[in-house]
Amino acid sequence: MKLLQFYKYQGTxxxxxxxxxxxxxxxxxxxxALIKRLCDRRFGIGADGLILLQPKQGYDFEMDYFNADGHRGSMCGNGARCTVAxxxxxxxxxxxxxFFAPDGPHRARLSLKKEGWFEIEMSDVLKVERGQDYFFMDTGSPHYVRFEETLHAxxxxxxxxxxxYNEQFAATGTNVNFVSAAPSLPLQVFTYERGVEAETLSCGTGVTAAAIAYTLRHKLLDEPGITIPVQTKGGILEIRMDKKEDRYSKIWLCGPAEEVFQGHLYI
Structure with missing residues (x-):
């Protein structure tokens, strides 16, 4: 057995x-199996995921991300802010x-707007699939977005x-976001996360997808510096981005990240 020092962080x-x-x-x-057990809320520490902070040549650090099921995951926006913190x-x-993340290089910075907030530049989104009642895109992780008249029921x-798990996404799965259909801001977003296989209080790549879908649903004009606040069950986030038709660049995910506790355990 060896002693593991761990830290617990949360972002919304x-x-x-x-x-x-x-x-x-x-x-x-x-x-x-060990990572899955560490993330278990009854038999382990409890978390939506686990992140290894490690060196990588040419970068300040690497964020190696694992879902709660113990397997390596795709990009995690809230996790990235926590990693910087x-x-x-x-x-x-x-x-x-x-820094380097599962989907490649990213920039990050301290927020000039709010203390304790961090800003992560997300990957560009160059293609958005529009279905009859949904939007689908990859914001570093695959996301399905559907607008609902009401979310709370x-x-x-x-x-x-x-x-x-439906036939369309069965091969690799997708995260699923339900978004308030009201045109008013902030958006309200509830997310089911692949890899956690449950609802989480917030999902950074998910709110990014929801904000992009909002600009398309409400036919916002192409312009730089669009700002969209998003309300999740865990708190408020903000997306800033440049829009040109279905192409999105300079996407910044902005929000809080903080330490909850730290400890040691034998593994």
């Missing part, structure tokens, strides 16, 4: 186990960062699971 209620591997390797990512707590105090886990 999306919570993560953070492990510092900047100087030595604790986990190599092959420990699927974690790196800062370990002494990597900079005004901006260049919706069974997010039942409806989300049905879409996530």
């Amino acid at each position: 209620g999306n919570d993560f186990i953070m492990i510092n591997q900047m100087k030595s390797t604790v986990l190599d990512g092959s420990e699927t 974690f790196a800062r707590s370990l002494g990597l105090e900079q005004s901006s960062y260049y 919706l069974n997010v886990e039942k409806e989300g699971r049905h879409i996530r």
Whole structure:
């Protein structure tokens, strides 16, 4: 057995186990069963995912992300903000960062608007699929977006699971976002997350997809610097982006990230 030091972080209620591997390797990512157990809310620490902070040549750090099911995941926007906050707590105090995530390089910076907020530049979105009653796109992770007249009576886990496992997405799965159809801002977004296989309080790549779908549904004109506030069950986030038809660039996911607690356990 060996002693594992861990840290628990959350970004609008999306919570993560953070492990510092900047100087030595604790986990190599092959420990699927262990990672799943660590994320279990009854038999482990409890989290929506686990993140390894580790060095990578040419970058300030690498964010190696694992879903609660123990498998490596795709990009996690809330997790990225938590990773930047974690790196800062370990002494990597900079005004901006260049790091590597599951979907490639990203920039990050401290927010000039709100204390305790971090801003992550997301990957460009160059294609949006429009169905009869949905939008589908990849914002670093695949996301299905559907607008609803009301959200609070919706069974997010039942409806989300049905879409996530239907024939269209069965091969690789998708995250599912239900968005308030009201034109007023902030948007309200409820998300079912692939890999967690449950509703989470917030999803960074999900609110990014919801904001993009909103601009298309309401036919916002092409312009730089569109700002869309988004309300999740775990708190408020903000998306800023440049829009040109169905192409989106300079997408920044902005929101809080903070340490919840830290501890040790034997593995």
